[in-house]
Amino acid sequence: MGDTVNSSASTKERILTAAEALFAQRGFEGASLRQLTAAAGVNLAAVNYHFGSKDNLVEEVFKRRLDQLNARRLAALKQASGQAETDLEAVLDAFIRPALELSHEGGAGLFMRVLARAFAEHDDSLRKFLSDNYGHVMRQFTAEFARLLPQLSKEELYWRIDLVTGALTHAMSGFGIIQRKSDVSETIHREQTIAHLVRFSAAGLRAP
Template sequence: MGKPTHFSTKERILAAAEELFAQHGFAGTSLRQVTSQAAVNIAAVNYHFGSKENLINEVFRRRMDVMTADRLRQLETALRDHPGQLEPILAAFIDPALALAQDRNGGAAFVRLIARAYAEHNESLRRFLSDHYGHVLREFGKALSGLLPGLDKETLYWRLDFLAGALTYAMSDFGLIKRPASASEAAHRSRAARELIRFAAAGLQAETK
């Protein structure tokens, strides 16, 4: 019986931390607030995570590991089933992120958390994300470079950086295009993905001067 209890305690802490970090930021959220919302004591946080820094990292790992696996699996499928095609590679990068944003179990909070990560310049978190997930961008860069021989590596990575920013904006659903009442969330996400893929493909293929 001990294992399920530990699992649920850890999940409660992660869920509470995700929501509070999204609302108040990393610096603005205390471990006392997390323990209060999760209905656990500080010893439970220390046992499962050891420190606030590790807790922040694990909040990201919980979501990023799933998205990373989905991206790399879809990239492998795109390269195998659609060789020489740009848009399936872009779909492999974009679709898992938009699916995560629509996840009813905290997806919206995690999107706000990503915005916090950009805004707060948390160097420890940036280092963690780079160390653990930087290889994903490199895999996509490698796949795209073979289809874009006219782009040097630096230009390609500039454009991928812009794509990542546009994707984060699309994940937030904060722009001019709101989901019509007649459209399901899945249909709206699918449309957003299609439009972003076309936009990204055009940007990546733009001539350099």
């Protein structure tokens, strides 16, 4: 296993990139700072020097990608809801596409596995962290869904959005039975995944 980082990047960037990939592979506790710094090609002490602690590094890895995801989702939602006739599929696409795009790009493109793992870690401090960094985006999407699905009660709507999130997280984690075939490009596979998710979710949201 060779280095996976661009040696021209700054030490901080190289640590973040290597950490993202290694956390996705081995988990937060399973990935040691020695493995991490070796993969990044930096000194062991660099993590504590630049980030203070391993926990802070974990938080920075999250923040970096969550900020991207939030920004792309909001931009996509703004465009979708700006149309003359906004439809449910367009809003779902704005919700789903940025997440899947981020899970296939950037460094080793493994951030979403990290996120899926974090979902399973499931402690309250993480819940609060995600709520603080995610809440306003989810509220905007929820409002748009509520406008498009006026027949649903608030509780019913929350439930269904939650289930859409579950299906999306599962698809992003790459754990499902569906594996990309070698004769299908990654881009095409992603588009198929998005199409399946949007169709399935739209029907689920519209359920009688």
